[in-house]
Amino acid sequence: MTLLDINGLKxxxxxxxxxxxxxxxxxxxxDRGETVGLVGESGSGKTTLAKxxxxxxxxxxxxxxxxxxxxxxEVTELSDKELRKQIRWSEISMIPQNAxxxxxxxxxxxxxxxQVIRHHEDGTSKKEARERARSLFDELGIEPDRVDxxxxxxxxxxxxxxxxxxxxxxxxxxVLADExxxxxxxVIQDRILDTIKEMQEELNSAMIxxxxxxxxVSETCDRIAVVYGGRIVEIADTETIxxxxxxxxxxxxxxxxxxxxxxxxxxxxxxxxxxxxxxxxEGCRFAPRCPFAEQExxxxxxxxxxxxxxxxxxxxxxxxxxxxxxEAGKKETWTEQDLGRPEDSxxxxxxxxxxxx
Amino acid sequence: xxxxxxxxxxxxxxIVTFWAFFTILFVxxxxxxxxxTSMFIMDGMTPEQREQRIAELGLNxxxxxxxxxxxxQLLRGDFGQSFIYRDPVIDIIAVRFMNTIVLMGTALLFAYxxxxxxxxxxxxxxxxxxxxxxxxxxxxxxxxxEFWVGIVLLSVFVFWLGWFPxxxxxxxxxxxxxxxxxxxxxxxxxxxxxxxALTGAIAYLATPTLLMRSTMLDVLNAxxxxxxxxxxxxxxxxxxxxxxxxxxxxxxxxxxxxTGSAMGGxxxxxxxxxxxxxxxxxxxxxxxxxxxxxxxxxxLMGSVVIIMNFVADLAYVYLDPRVEYE
Amino acid sequence: xxTERTSPTDRTETDGGTLEFIRSKLEIFEGDRLGQIGxxxxxxxxxxxxxxxxxxxxxxxxxxxxxAPHDPAERAVGGRLESPSGAHPLGTTHMGRDVLSQLIAGTxxxxxxxxxxxxMAVFIGTNVGLISAYFGGWVDDVLMRITDIVYxxxxxxxxxxxxxxxxxxxxxxIVAIVLILWRxxxxxxxxxxxxxxxxxxxxxxxxxxxxxxxxxxxxxxxxVLPLTFLYAAFAVAWAVIAEASLSxxxxxxxxxxxxxxMIYNVYTANAIREAWWWVFxxxxxxxxxxxxxxxxxxxxxxxxxPELQHQ
Numbered sequence: 001m002t003l004l005d006i007n008g009l010k011x012x013x014x015x016x017x018x019x020x021x022x023x024x025x026x027x028x029x030x031d032r033g034e035t036v037g038l039v040g041e042s043g044s045g046k047t048t049l050a051k052x053x054x055x056x057x058x059x060x061x062x063x064x065x066x067x068x069x070x071x072x073x074e075v076t077e078l079s080d081k082e083l084r085k086q087i088r089w090s091e092i093s094m095i096p097q098n099a100x101x102x103x104x105x106x107x108x109x110x111x112x113x114x115q116v117i118r119h120h121e122d123g124t125s126k127k128e129a130r131e132r133a134r135s136l137f138d139e140l141g142i143e144p145d146r147v148d149x150x151x152x153x154x155x156x157x158x159x160x161x162x163x164x165x166x167x168x169x170x171x172x173x174x175v176l177a178d179e180x181x182x183x184x185x186x187v188i189q190d191r192i193l194d195t196i197k198e199m200q201e202e203l204n205s206a207m208i209x210x211x212x213x214x215x216x217v218s219e220t221c222d223r224i225a226v227v228y229g230g231r232i233v234e235i236a237d238t239e240t241i242x243x244x245x246x247x248x249x250x251x252x253x254x255x256x257x258x259x260x261x262x263x264x265x266x267x268x269x270x271x272x273x274x275x276x277x278x279x280x281x282e283g284c285r286f287a288p289r290c291p292f293a294e295q296e297x298x299x300x301x302x303x304x305x306x307x308x309x310x311x312x313x314x315x316x317x318x319x320x321x322x323x324x325x326x327e328a329g330k331k332e333t334w335t336e337q338d339l340g341r342p343e344d345s346x347x348x349x350x351x352x353x354x355x356x357x
Numbered sequence: 358x359x360x361x362x363x364x365x366x367x368x369x370x371x372i373v374t375f376w377a378f379f380t381i382l383f384v385x386x387x388x389x390x391x392x393x394t395s396m397f398i399m400d401g402m403t404p405e406q407r408e409q410r411i412a413e414l415g416l417n418x419x420x421x422x423x424x425x426x427x428x429x430q431l432l433r434g435d436f437g438q439s440f441i442y443r444d445p446v447i448d449i450i451a452v453r454f455m456n457t458i459v460l461m462g463t464a465l466l467f468a469y470x471x472x473x474x475x476x477x478x479x480x481x482x483x484x485x486x487x488x489x490x491x492x493x494x495x496x497x498x499x500x501x502x503e504f505w506v507g508i509v510l511l512s513v514f515v516f517w518l519g520w521f522p523x524x525x526x527x528x529x530x531x532x533x534x535x536x537x538x539x540x541x542x543x544x545x546x547x548x549x550x551x552x553x554a555l556t557g558a559i560a561y562l563a564t565p566t567l568l569m570r571s572t573m574l575d576v577l578n579a580x581x582x583x584x585x586x587x588x589x590x591x592x593x594x595x596x597x598x599x600x601x602x603x604x605x606x607x608x609x610x611x612x613x614x615x616t617g618s619a620m621g622g623x624x625x626x627x628x629x630x631x632x633x634x635x636x637x638x639x640x641x642x643x644x645x646x647x648x649x650x651x652x653x654x655x656x657l658m659g660s661v662v663i664i665m666n667f668v669a670d671l672a673y674v675y676l677d678p679r680v681e682y683e
Numbered sequence: 684x685x686t687e688r689t690s691p692t693d694r695t696e697t698d699g700g701t702l703e704f705i706r707s708k709l710e711i712f713e714g715d716r717l718g719q720i721g722x723x724x725x726x727x728x729x730x731x732x733x734x735x736x737x738x739x740x741x742x743x744x745x746x747x748x749x750x751a752p753h754d755p756a757e758r759a760v761g762g763r764l765e766s767p768s769g770a771h772p773l774g775t776t777h778m779g780r781d782v783l784s785q786l787i788a789g790t791x792x793x794x795x796x797x798x799x800x801x802x803m804a805v806f807i808g809t810n811v812g813l814i815s816a817y818f819g820g821w822v823d824d825v826l827m828r829i830t831d832i833v834y835x836x837x838x839x840x841x842x843x844x845x846x847x848x849x850x851x852x853x854x855x856x857i858v859a860i861v862l863i864l865w866r867x868x869x870x871x872x873x874x875x876x877x878x879x880x881x882x883x884x885x886x887x888x889x890x891x892x893x894x895x896x897x898x899x900x901x902x903x904x905x906x907v908l909p910l911t912f913l914y915a916a917f918a919v920a921w922a923v924i925a926e927a928s929l930s931x932x933x934x935x936x937x938x939x940x941x942x943x944x945m946i947y948n949v950y951t952a953n954a955i956r957e958a959w960w961w962v963f964x965x966x967x968x969x970x971x972x973x974x975x976x977x978x979x980x981x982x983x984x985x986x987x988x989p990e991l992q993h994q
Contacts, residue, residue, distance in 0.1 A: 370831070385848065500974035501966075508966060509966070617835075617838065621837045625932065643844060655840050659836055
């Protein structure tokens with residue numbers, strides 16, 4: 001059953017030299033209890049996409065087109081007040097990258113959990129809310145008495161658990177997790193991911209897991225959407241993305257991260273930087289970095305092509321999958337490629353600048 | 358280091374600062390030109406009487422003896438006798454000190470209340486017309502010396518509109534007598550208090566406003582602000598309970614420095630409005646070579662500043678749970 | 684010494700022309716309306732201050748006329764307490780002196796006090812901060828305790844007492860201001876130097892055996908110089924305010940009439956109620972002057988602290 005249905009979403013930022021198309025014509029739907037991973041480099045627009053869902057955008061950002069339907073409610077049409085009452089935290093909550101900074105340092109963690117519970121549930125007394133915070137802590141493996149501690153008194157892993165407690169305090173139907181484990185060391189990472197999974201299954205919450213780390217999504221997600229240049233360039237179930245991807249960018253990303261099962265694998269990174277998203281114009285946005293780019297790729301933006309079972313790819317050469325997969329496994333394909341477009345059409349290619357998100 | 362050790366260290370530091378300040382004070386006033394005894398001669402004293410008087414005051418002793426003696430007196434709360442008033446300094450200064458504290462306390466209170474609110478809103482609505490205008494207004498206020506603000510207010514509200522009395526603390530006089538309630542507990546007093554207090558408030562508004570604004574800008578970038586918004590809390594709650602609450606911390610430290618400038622400012626404001634306080638008394642005492650009185654006033658002003666610095670440090674530790682005790 | 688913007692590495696002097704150098708400095712005022720206004724006001728005051736009084740060059744037998752129409756100290760150039768007229772655009776004082784002339788002549792005092800006091804205060808403050816942070820240990824302890832003590836001394840009362848002791852002259856006023864004003868620069872520079880001390884370029888300088896003085900003044904100082912300039916701007920403002928307040932209280936230099944002293948004269952002449960033309964011009968001038976310095980300071984601040992830039 002569909003929980004969230006995003007259709008043709010365009011979220012742009014105003015910049016001095018035009019609109020930065022951080023999310024450009026993105027469609028995505030998520031079922032109840034499902035976990036979807038958004039994978040891409042920083043600056044790809046994945047965070048903007050997630051924040052658009054609760055409209056937590058900075059002042060210079062605007063949802064210019066598209067719809068976000070959450071459980072029958074059109075989020076883009078809600079007033080600020082309705083948004084705060086009906087959607088934020090009660091239905092959709094967040095786990096930030098660095099939990100330590102996610103808590104207000106001058107209040108105890110317990111006070112902050114109690115505050116959000118009581119804000120959304122009129123009848124709940126302070127005492128009841130506090131009891132709930134304590135039992136959440138207990139479930140997440142934190143000593144319940146630590147609700148009275150200040151954020152800085154927690155270790156990184158514990159703070160992340162406390163943040164999960166805060167995120168799940170109102171049993172939301174969707175959790176946006178923005179690189180929830182990047183700041184932690186590897187051993188703790190796995191444990192936190194397990195905890196998130198357990199709790200999520202218990203509450204039957206859906207989750208959007210934003211990360212640049214292929215191994216994180218492959219462990220936790222049902223489906224994976226690969227985001228590049230403000231667009232979802234490939235989406236499929238986790239198995240397909242890992243074993244049978246069709247987009248060159250996905251192939252590249254897979255190369256760049258260690259495969260747990262393959263010790264001898266050589267890591268290959270994708271050369272170049274993410275594209276500048278100010279009025280990008282026609283053509284595939286990955287073309288400047290793509291070892292397989294052809295004339296067509298520079299001139300025409302690829303449409304999403306379906307390959308069955310919810311597998312969709314935006315690439316002109318997705319049909320030549322066998323050849324691409326073989327070539328992409330070789331290091332020289334990525335290192336020896338001739339970056340840049342063919343001579344005849346070198347006119348209006350924007351300079352490559354890192355967009356910080 | 359634990360909290361207790363920190364406090365102990367800070368108290369020791371306080372004592373050293375006081376001692377150093379006292380020494381500066383002593384040296385300064387012994388350098389003062391003009392014969393402090395000239396006044397006695399003018400009164401038609403014979404040279405013998407004058408010698409006797411100097412001996413009474415201990416002015417013929419060697420400097421180090423005088424230093425120790427003066428320190429001993431201060432510790433007893435004895436500031437000596439005023440040359441002009443011929444009364445114990447403590448009697449003269451106590452009431453005036455209270456008058457100054459009431460005036461400058463009110464001024465600082467308003468400066469901080471207005472400044473914090475103003476600065477918080479300016480930071481919240483950054484890049485708005487309100488923010489830009491606010492910055493200009495604060496900078497203009499900051500550019501105006503206290504006496505200039507006072508003169509403008511006097512000209513507008515007293516000379517032109519005639520809404521407030523121009524000087525003093527009470528229409529009926531008797532500003533230095535009576536108990537606390539009798540002195541400060543009347544509408545007439547509040548009418549006299551308004552303009553000088555407003556002068557101080559305007560003069561000291563800029564620091565809290567601008568500092569509040571800039572720390573707000575920092576705090577608003579913090580992740581937790583985004584989380585609080587995502588939690589669906591109303592803007593007002595995020596602004597005041599979280600953003601402003603975090604931004605207020607650095608202001609506590611500046612509060613002490615503001616008290617310092619307010620002590621200095623009292624000298625000017627009290628002169629403009631003829632406020633019977635310690636600052637104005639100090640100017641008079643300096644002009645009349647009345648050392649004991651001037652010294653006492655100076656000592657009290659410095660003490661207020663030093664103690665405020667101390668209080669601010671401790672308050673900071675209390676307000677910010679993250680603070681390490683160095 | 685170069686005043687290029689902060690760079691985390693050591694710098695070498697460039698041989699750019701002076702004009703080019705000034706132009707590169709002025710670039711930070713581009714698109715900053717307040718900064719431009721401040722710069723404009725300040726430049727006007729500087730020009731007025733320089734040409735306030737006539738210059739006589741004896742051997743050329745030449746006199747450059749001053750801007751002030753009358754000798755500010757000359758009595759009865761007009762009637763007593765005359766309101767503004769064609770002959771006296773800002774009226775006259777109770778002694779019949781020309782207010783406009785006094786105002787123009789007073790600019791000079793403000794400029795002298797502002798620039799000298801600020802320079803000296805920032806000079807002392809920067810050195811104290813630099814030495815304190817660089818050497819650390821007991822040197823740091825001693826210097827910072829001294830700074831703490833100076834923070835305990837109320838500025839204006841101290842200046843009053845000192846000027847009363849040393850006598851009301853412009854030099855003594857500047858000394859009194861400087862003795863207090865260095866404290867804020869010292870603290871800020873110390874904090875900044877502490878952070879620079881950790882950087883690789885200092886370590887590498889130490890590794891090749893550069894002397895302490897060399898590391899401090901050739902390597903670290905250029906990097907904290909922008910902050911020094913910012914504090915110099917603030918110091919100018921505070922010095923001018925302090926001088927005005929001292930003069931207003933009657934401790935000004937009797938031989939050099941300043942704006943603050945003009946207002947003191949209004950007070951002592953008991954003319955504050957009627958002679959608005961005598962009170963407001965000096966007050967407005969003080970405000971404008973200090974304001975211009977703060978506006979410029981704001982521009983410098985953005986340069987020093989780029990996080991403020993998005994405003």
